[in-house]
Amino acid sequence: MMGRNALLPLVAIVGPTASGKSALGVWLAERLGGEIVACDSTQLYRGFDIGTAKPSSSDRRSIPHHLIDVLNPMEEATAGGYRQLALAVLEQLRRRQRIPVFTVGTGLYLRALLEGFAEVPRRSEELRARLRASAEEHPRGYLHRILNRLDAEAARKIAAGDEQKLIRAIEVCLLARKPISEVHRSGRTPLKGWRVLKIGLMPSREKLMERINARTEAMLARGWMQEVRALLESGLSENAKPFDFIGYRELRAVIQRKISLDEARAAIQQATRQYAKRQLTWFRKEQNVRWFSGFGDDTKVQASVMEWLQAADVA
RNA sequence: GGACGGGUGGGUGAGUGGCUAAAACCAGCAGACUGUAAAUCUGCCGCUCCUUGCGGGCUACGAAGGUUCGAAUCCUUCCCCGUCCA
Numbered sequence A: 001m002m003g004r005n006a007l008l009p010l011v012a013i014v015g016p017t018a019s020g021k022s023a024l025g026v027w028l029a030e031r032l033g034g035e036i037v038a039c040d041s042t043q044l045y046r047g048f049d050i051g052t053a054k055p056s057s058s059d060r061r062s063i064p065h066h067l068i069d070v071l072n073p074m075e076e077a078t079a080g081g082y083r084q085l086a087l088a089v090l091e092q093l094r095r096r097q098r099i100p101v102f103t104v105g106t107g108l109y110l111r112a113l114l115e116g117f118a119e120v121p122r123r124s125e126e127l128r129a130r131l132r133a134s135a136e137e138h139p140r141g142y143l144h145r146i147l148n149r150l151d152a153e154a155a156r157k158i159a160a161g162d163e164q165k166l167i168r169a170i171e172v173c174l175l176a177r178k179p180i181s182e183v184h185r186s187g188r189t190p191l192k193g194w195r196v197l198k199i200g201l202m203p204s205r206e207k208l209m210e211r212i213n214a215r216t217e218a219m220l221a222r223g224w225m226q227e228v229r230a231l232l233e234s235g236l237s238e239n240a241k242p243f244d245f246i247g248y249r250e251l252r253a254v255i256q257r258k259i260s261l262d263e264a265r266a267a268i269q270q271a272t273r274q275y276a277k278r279q280l281t282w283f284r285k286e287q288n289v290r291w292f293s294g295f296g297d298d299t300k301v302q303a304s305v306m307e308w309l310q311a312a313d314v315a
Numbered sequence B: 001g002g003a004c005g006g007g008u009g010g011g012u013g014a015g016u017g018g019c020u021a022a023a024a025c026c027a028g029c030a031g032a033c034u035g036u037a038a039a040u041c042u043g044c045c046g047c048u049c050c051u052u053g054c055g056g057g058c059u060a061c062g063a064a065g066g067u068u069c070g071a072a073u074c075c076u077u078c079c080c081c082g083u084c085c086a
Helices: A021-032 A079-096 A107-115 A125-137 A142-150 A152-157 A163-176 A180-185 A205-221 A224-233 A248-255 A261-285 A299-311
Strands: A008-014 A034-039 A099-104 A194-201 A289-292
Touching: A008 A021, A008 A079, A008 A107, A021 A034, A021 A099, A021 A194, A021 A299, A034 A079, A034 A107, A079 A099, A079 A107, A099 A107, A107 A261, A125 A142, A125 A163, A142 A152, A142 A163, A152 A163, A152 A180, A163 A180, A194 A299, A205 A224, A205 A261, A224 A248, A248 A261, A289 A299
Parallel strands: A008 A099, A008 A194, A034 A099, A194 A289
Antiparallel strands: none
């Protein structure tokens, strides 16, 4: 089954939300002796199920799924944290000689895993709070000027208005006691020991939009609203990160009577479309992806993916 | 029938004689992104031509006329919409 290649294959399915990554993943896992590893920043969270499109138990068909429901809502998901978790899963799968099939919605997380992360200090909430506070007391462009003083090269790459990235860059410079660009140059450790095969799903924009709209309706019909209500009533803080995910924030606004359900539905569909677009922008740049036009649950697409994998000596 | 208010680019909505192809926001398109990434940010966004320039031409602020060197902005008539009075 491994052919002449000694490395165990690692399959990664990338594509915009609602392109059928999960369906294709399970279909492949069944045929390759694989297991699913979710690569999605939102599916990490327990309790937020419908809106994050976690595959249901029947969707999963007895194929083990990893890295879903591993965080409490008050925990912070990060790319580096994901990498650690994923490396552990990979070790386990290697021992059992199972093929990992990643379903990738969060491109940054896949990159963190495959290409590694430089040794970078973790976030420091105190430092961030201080930076944010002094940014408010100073005129526009304050953070950018600070970064420029610490690391002109990094400052050139980050827009003056991008507070989030500026703060992170300043944070790294201060905590590492050297410019972030130097830290980055010191290198990343790419994943070794796996033969990575990237599969991209690229449905037509128009059909994808239709799917997104329909899926939003279906999620609402499945009781998404009740899920949000129950989460709120469970005493969970409204500040929990997942409450800001697409859909959860809109439905929360409905519960708070700020908007109507119809408005929420439209807003969710729109935000999801925009999200899909951003994913596409990210994935288009991803190296060595074999793209397939269509959805992952399309039998024709599945057949051609399998054909490609066989040609690549995987199946 | 009468009195007001209003009709602006895909949408909302500023703009009351030149600095306005027309603020701002949204949508859309393209892009960036090494620990918040379902996040955050950037550019473009009437049509067109090229020598791609703070360049040229054309079209545009309900319609048609008019005033003016010059109008989305002033005048006239008409057509719509909203509110109120009959």
